[in-house]
Amino acid sequence: MNGITVEAQMMIRKPLKEVFQAFIDPNITTKFWFTKSTGPLKKGKTVIWEWEMYKAKAEVHTIDIKPNKLIATRWGTPSTLVDYEFKELSPQNTYVTIKNYGFTETGEELHKTLMNNTGGFTTVLDGLKAYLEHGIQLNLVADKFPQNLQD
Template identity: 65%
Template sequence: MKNQISVEAQMLIRKPVEQVFQAFIDPALTVHFWFTKSSGKLEIGKTVIWEWEMYDVKSTATVQDIITNEKITVLWGPPETLVEFKFKSLSPDRTYVTIHQKGFQQVGDELLQVLIDSTGGFTTVLDGCKAYLEHGINLNLIADKFPKEAML
């Protein structure tokens, strides 16, 4: 049984909502701040494979819903969770992005660790997106989060 606990991360990005939205839809942009490879652009009903090649990790995302410049909803996993990306235009050049994840299947200490990892991970994604879109800088945040040398 999935529990009702969820996580959320958010960030103001000083770019038009259309540009921020496209950064999450189009993997040619997303690779600059999140995953390193994708099997395709996000479209309703489509399942894409996201890869983090430096960690030899792959995950699937099945697009449930897209409302242009407002929302992207995916089933992400395994284990499968529902992730919703919301985009709110605050002005012509300011967008507030919220990432909400729910439907975790873990319990106890395992659930606590997943919640910590998800919150931190999505915060890192938003930080990287902000740096890339606002300043044209790829901070390599995802690659540098767990360098091999530090894991020995």
């Protein structure tokens, strides 16, 4: 593994507990990211996230949870580590940082993975912001790769 880390970050104008819960509770997360989950994130447990529009699934293992501070997971193919870090900037503002690391790819394959993951996690945070701050489901993940996209 190399020491490369993908990072995406965003300030969300909502209280820390609400933003943290949006990643734990699939009833909220499905409003801005994946379409199905086998359950909430819990330390030591594995859930399956689905993106039905892409017929894609991922096993997500939660390594650690520090309430309102950190969610540490391992997921993907090949699997990598993904940490979600939360920082209260004020009672109504939370800063979220997603860090993805533990890549095994090299060369052009690594470059493509880094670009895809950076864009993907940025899209997730953009969707989270719209949903929590304005109650709008932008369908960003669903629209990222439309079915009728031509090469």
